[in-house]
Structure formats: C-alpha cells, structure tokens
Amino acid sequence: MATITTTKAANVMVVTVTEKRLDAKIAVSFKDEMASLINAGETTVVLDLSNVGFVDSSGLGAIVTSLKLIGRKGDLLVAGVKDDVMTMFTLTRMDRVFQMFPTTDDALNSLIAK
C-alpha cells in the first residue's frame, strides 16, 4: 500500500503523505516511494504532512534522506505540519533545514515568487 499520493502543479510535485503516522513501520516504504519519484526527475517537491499526526525519528530521517537525494538540483518544501509534529522538527533543529509552510498553497506560492 502506498504511503503517498502525488499531484503535479506546473513543474512542482506535490507529495501528500496519506498515513496518520510517519513512523518506523512505514519509513522504509515512504523513503523508497520518494526515491522513485526523485530518481524519475522530480526534484522540486512540496511534501504535504497535513494528514500526519505523528512523526518519529525514522520518519524524519526518511524526509532528510529525500532532501539529500534531491541535493542542490532542486528543493524539498514541507507544508501543513501540525503542532505536535512541528515539535519534532524544532527539537531536532530540522526546522532550520527545511523550508516550512502552513499550507501546500503557501509553499507553491513561494516557488512561484522565485
């Protein structure tokens, strides 16, 4: 079962995590699905976490892996992070690594503005 759904908006791939928990149980599948997309050339990605109520360090690690895979070729923006999940980003200081936006639209607008 896929952990994500995707929609293409112009040259941006919006990836929505469909699971409520991005944790050790699904981190590997999620990482693989992200890698397929990125390897297929999708290097400007908005990751929509608005369905996600819990992220553990394997889930966060898989997001970091995706960012590294994209590298300097593109962008990985994170959108829709709930408060409890945001704590995970701030505790690990990953809020300074990722560009974070309240909604997918905000993330898309920031890309258009460039």
Add this chain to the structure above:
Amino acid sequence: MATITTTKAANVMVVTVTEKRLDAKIAVSFKDEMASLINAGETTVVLDLSNVGFVDSSGLGAIVTSLKLIGRKGDLLVAGVKDDVMTMFTLTRMDRVFQMFPTTDDALNSLIAK
C-alpha cells in the same frame, strides 16, 4: 476533593462537574455532594456537564439518584453534554428522562420562560 462547583442564579442552583470523567472512581462522592445540596433545599438544579468527556453507568446512576432525590418538588436539567457523553444518555434512553440543553444559559432561559 470536590467533584462539583456551584453558582446560584435566582432560585436555580447551577452545578458544574469539574472532573473530566464522571465514573466509578468519583460516582459516590458526586452523589453525596448532590445529596447535600438537595437536602439543603436546592431542588431546582442545572447540571453542567460541559467539562465531562466520559460518563459510565455509575456516573449516570448518580445523576438519576439526584433526580429521584429532588422528586416532584423540583427540576434537574442537564446542560452542555458532549457528543460522546450524549451517546450514553441515548443508549440508556435517559435522554427521554432528563430535560437536556446545549448550554447552561439555555437551561436557565427555559426555567425563566416557565
């Protein structure tokens, strides 16, 4: 520790349950506190359950005991019942026994209208 707080509005006693759970752990204390009030002559009571997220059959039983104690001398109106707690009233058909109101103010208004 008291399970309720009270405020008097005209001849009506508004009883607010302060506990999140009206269950077997506190049903006896709650019943005793209600009995003291009723025995002291408070026979028109609005019971505010807006803080309560869970009621079990001992809690519901204690409310019924209070109603019986008031008897035909007065009134016991129930206000602020949350959805999950309402299910308890409907399953047991106690929603047909008690006059129920969305808020304490609605309950007070219905008494004034009389």
Add this chain to the structure above:
Amino acid sequence: MALLHLSGEATFDTVRLVGMAIRAVCASVSSSSEAAQIELAVVEASNNIVEHAYRAVQGDIALDVDIGEKKIVIALHDTGETMPTASHQSANLDFDPMNLDDLPEGGMGLFLMTSIMDEQSYVSVNGKNTLTLTKFLHGENND
C-alpha cells in the same frame, strides 16, 4: 494486525487508564465516536470486575486487545468470583421514562456492553474468568 496486553491492579484508577488507552488504540482503526463507545463497554466490564468479581478482595485485571482491520477483539481476564449465568444472559434495560420511581440507578453495565459490542462470550476455567468482547468494523475509518 497487532496485539497489546494491558494489566494492573483491579482498581477504579486502573480502569481509568485502561479506558483511555483502549479508546486511543481503537481510534486508530475506528471512528472517534465508535472508539468512545468501545471505551464505555470496556470500562463497564472492568468496573464489574472491580466491584463484583473481586468485591472486597484485591486482584489483577488483564486485557488482551486485538486491533484488526475488520474487527477489534478485547478479552478481559480476572481470577475473582465468576459471574452468575443469569447475569450475562439478561442484559435488558426496561423502564418507563415517565415514571420517576421506575428509573434504574444501576444495573446498566451489562446492557451497555451488549448494546455496544457485536459479540460477547464469557468462560470460566480453573478460576480464571474471561469475558471476550468483539466489535466488527465497517468501511472507512472516518474520524
């Protein structure tokens, strides 16, 4: 999908923790209102163990919670007094809502369990009582 065991001393404090834990794990496969009802059924069953199975004596309560995609099965174990057969077979609640004297102040626990859960079985073997409650899940888990 996964099995979780819960246990503790049979007290009303433990029942609170059990209830909250059950609601949370059920909400992962069920709607939040259905999870709240399952909590109620389990709390009623657990209160009965504290109040009736152990009455004045101490003892433990243990639950096996099986969270599946199609059903939730919760087995409650105690080593106290066995429930009389008459009790768990007559779980009705008849009263006239208009007649104050007729209103029940107790005896609603078994009725609630039966109303909420789809299947219920009770066995007592070698002093160990097990009440098994099953809830079948329907369609999407909408909150």
Add this chain to the structure above:
Amino acid sequence: MALLHLSGEATFDTVRLVGMAIRAVCASVSSSSEAAQIELAVVEASNNIVEHAYRAVQGDIALDVDIGEKKIVIALHDTGETMPTASHQSANLDFDPMNLDDLPEGGMGLFLMTSIMDEQSYVSVNGKNTLTLTKFLHGENND
C-alpha cells in the same frame, strides 16, 4: 496514582499501539502537547528495542507506566541485546543545518529521549534490560 502494564511482541505494529496508549494516559495528567512528546520518547525507546535489542530475533516488549500527579515514570523492559554504555551516554545531535551532507538520517532517537524526558536510567540484570524514563509534571494540567 495508578500503574498500568503494557506488553506485546516487539514489532513496529505493537509500538504504534503502545505509543497511542501512552499518549492517551499521559494526557490525563499532562498537557496534550507534553503527552505527544512523551509518546515520541517512548516510541523512540521502543523502536530501539525492536531494531537494536532484538535485531533479527523475536521477543517481547513490556512497559510499566506509573501515572502520578507530580511525575510520570515509564519503564521499558526487553530481554534482547544490552545497549552499549557508550550509546546511552552520548545522546547529542550536532550538525550544521546549512550543510546538506552533514544532516543526520538516523541516530536521533536517544537524543530525542534525553531532550524530552527529565531523567533516564538503564540497567541490565540477568539478561533483562530496563530503561526508565521520568517526566516531572508542572502545575495545572492544561490541554
């Protein structure tokens, strides 16, 4: 106030149920955001048991959850490999957020546990490992 035991086979499915149950019982004495953090700490500790203590072998995970008014104490038990002393003493997470190559993809679990919980101890006796996590509660339980 009350002690609840949780246990199950050490799998990521069980860890999910444990996490949700822990959050729910902690929320009864703590704020909902603090309860979410405690869930995270316990999930990290539990994942480590699945991934490192048992690695390829099967085993059980058991938790004692002590919910008090002043503190929450959670003890995690396993009978797998013992954590090397170096591991549970060096729980830092240093990296340059601007340097892509330097970003950690793992190794954040112990750091998170240490950041979230107030006290942490680890003992291994006769093949039984126990990690004890303590969180002190402050003031009112506001949601």
